[in-house]
Amino acid sequence: MSAVLLLTGGIGLGMYFEHATGYVENYYAYSTRSQNGTLLPLDTKRIADAWVILQQNFLNSDQLNPEKALFGAIRGMVSASGDPYTSFFDPDEAKLFLSDTEGSFEGIGAEIGMRKNIITVIAPIHGTPAERSGLRAGDMILQIDEMNTADLTVDQAVANIRGPKGTSVKLLIVREDNEPFTVEITRDRIDIPALKLSYKENIAHIELYNFSQKAGQEFNEAAQDILSKNPRGIILDVRNNPGGYLDMAIEIAGWFLVRDTPVVIEEDRGGNRITDRSTGTGQLKDYPLIVLINEGSASASEILAGALADTLHIRLVGEKSYGKGSVQSLETLSDGSALKITVAKWLTPSGISISDEGIRPDIVVEQTAEDEEKDRDPQFEKAKELLLQSL
Secondary structure (H helix, E strand, O other), X not given: OEEEEOOOOOOOOOOEEEEEOOOOOHHHHOEEEOOOOOEEEOOHHHHHHHHHHHHHHOOOHHHOOHHHHHHHHHHHHHHOOOOOOOEEEOHXXXXXXXXXXXXXXXXXXXXXXXXXXXXXXXXXXXXXXXXXOOOOOOXXXXXXXXXXXXXXXXXXXXXXXXXXXOOEEEXXXXXXXXXXXXXXXXXXXXXXXXXXXXXXXXXXXXXXOOEOOOHHHHHHHHHHHHHHHOOOEEEEEOOOOOOEOHHHHHHHHOOOOEOOOEEEEEEEOOOOEEEEEOOOEOOOOOOOEEEEEOOOOOOHHHHHHHHHHHHHOOEEEEOOOOOOOEEEEEEEXXXXXXXXXXXXXXXXXXXXXXXXXXXXXXXXXXXXHHHHHOOOOHHHHHHHHHHHHHO
C-alpha cells in the first residue's frame, strides 16, 4: 500500500491519507541510483557476508535473531538517507503508526520532530497530559527516561515516549537558552477533537487542532453554524496544529477558496509539479478573516495558512510556523513492515517553499510564558483588534 503523508513526526497525530495502492517494486527495495539517475544494484553480498561472520564469531551467536538483524540492516540503510522524515517500521511499529489515524491512542499527546538534529516538541496536543505538564512548542528533548536522544530517530523517540495509560515517562527538556529541567508526564488515553468553535464579541473563533479524519465533518458543522449566526468576522486559529491529512486541508481551504483555486503545489525530485486545487465553493470567503499561527503550526496547517495568505491576502498573526515542507509516501512491504519516504516537497500557490524557513506572519506577536501563566492571549487579542478595525 502506498499513502501520502503530511507529517512532522508523531506521538499523537500519525495521520495520512490513501493516495494509491500497490506493493513496492522489487527494484526499489534492492537498488539505488547513480548520480545520473541510473538504477544500480545494492551489493547485498556484503550484508550476507557480514551476517555469516557474525554467526561464526559472535560470543552469543545462539541469541542472534535473523529477522531483527534484517530489520536492523534496513533501518541503517534508511537512516543513511540523512532525512529525519524517512524511516522504517517493522510490522508491529507499522500497525501502531497506522492506528494513529483513528484519532485515539495511549501516550502523552504531543507531536515531535527533528530540529537541528535534536528531537523537538512541535506542539502539545490540546487538552492532553503533554499540554497540562507545560510542554511547549520548541522544547528540545535531551533524554527520555534514562535514554539519550542524540542518536534516536523521530520514530524511535516516539516509540519510547508512548506507552500504556497510567504509566509515566520522564523527559529532560531544554527550553530556549535556559538550564535543562525534567518533566514527568503520566500517560493517558488521548482522544483528539479536531476543532473548537466559540464566539467572542460576535467574532467566530475556530481553534483547529488537527487535520484528522473527522476534521472535514467537524469543520462543516462549524461552518454551517457560522453561516446561520452570521458573525462580524472569523479568526482561524491553527496554533500548535501539527498537521494531518492533506485532503482535509484542501477540503477546509474550500470553505474560503472557490472551486479550482490552487491550494498547494507538490514538486517531486525531478522538478515536476502537481497543483492541488480547492474542491469547495468558498462560502466563508466574504467574512473578514485573520489566521493565527505559531511555531507549533506545521505541515497541513502551513498549507492552509499559506494558501489563504497567497490567494486571499489574508493577514497572518503570531509567530513563525514550524517549516515542514516535505511530503512522505508510506510504502507497505509484503510482511507488513513499511517505509515512510520523503518523495516531494510542497510549495505555496505562489511557488514558495517553506521547508525549514516556515511561514512568517504579517504581524508578529509573541506569547510569553508569563502570558500563558496568567491566561493571557495577546495573539488572539491582536487578531480581534485587526478584525474590528477592518469592519
